[in-house]
Amino acid sequence: MEIRIFKDIEKLNVEAAKYFIETIQKEKNPVLGLATGSTPIGMYKELIKSYQQGEISFVNTTTYNLDEYVGLDATHEQSYRYFMTENLFKHVNINPDNTHVPNGLGDSEKSCREYNQLLDDTQIDIQILGIGSNGHIAFNEPGTPFSAVTHVVNLTETSISDNSRFFESIDEVPKQAITMGLSNIMKAKKIILIALGENKAEAIRKLVQEDPNENTPCTILKNHPNVVILLDHAASSKLI
Numbered sequence: 001m002e003i004r005i006f007k008d009i010e011k012l013n014v015e016a017a018k019y020f021i022e023t024i025q026k027e028k029n030p031v032l033g034l035a036t037g038s039t040p041i042g043m044y045k046e047l048i049k050s051y052q053q054g055e056i057s058f059v060n061t062t063t064y065n066l067d068e069y070v071g072l073d074a075t076h077e078q079s080y081r082y083f084m085t086e087n088l089f090k091h092v093n094i095n096p097d098n099t100h101v102p103n104g105l106g107d108s109e110k111s112c113r114e115y116n117q118l119l120d121d122t123q124i125d126i127q128i129l130g131i132g133s134n135g136h137i138a139f140n141e142p143g144t145p146f147s148a149v150t151h152v153v154n155l156t157e158t159s160i161s162d163n164s165r166f167f168e169s170i171d172e173v174p175k176q177a178i179t180m181g182l183s184n185i186m187k188a189k190k191i192i193l194i195a196l197g198e199n200k201a202e203a204i205r206k207l208v209q210e211d212p213n214e215n216t217p218c219t220i221l222k223n224h225p226n227v228v229i230l231l232d233h234a235a236s237s238k239l240i
């Protein structure tokens, strides 16, 4: 696990985007693993800039998102499909048919099976991750088996409360999500995790100091051969 700490968040975003730009330039058919939430927005802006400057094209790129709320359709402003359209897809030349987000509507178990099948048939070249204040990655909450594949999850009170900032009231936050499992995530060739802000410092401390254990899902990343962790000063504040 390589850890890089940045004073300047803009620079962190540029560096995070560089890993993706390199992959998109190098691979004939790049496969990107994408995340939502506030953390990757700055990196997506850098990717859009790079596309606008003619450095990269998304024409042969396929994407897989980590998760989606159960019960929100693509037009709901808090759905993760909507988030991806607004923050990346509509700004670049990606074919919408090549973008995959778990389907939060209808039969969730069927959606999970279909998503696992898609993930079994491919390999993600590079995966971006944020991290929850409780150490979750995607929506693999504390206690999730490392062997988990895509599944329906009951969100913890911590995750519901963390995400309530995006909704008008906490009651509107969905209580369930469909998430890639930890074992799906570990199949990616390379993983970039970004953590920003003081409220991620404890999760980052655990990631660095604990041995892999299922109570702190992010610690599974220690078993992966190619992980880069990008931190701002606040998120790294409990490391020293």
Ligand code: F6R
Residues within 6 Å of the ligand: 034, 035, 036, 037, 038, 039, 040, 066, 067, 129, 130, 131, 132, 133, 136, 137, 138, 139
């Ligand atoms: C998002 C996701 C979550 C977030 C995490 C951090 O697709 O899977 O694990 O990465 O909850 O969220 P933010 O970035 O909003 O702090």
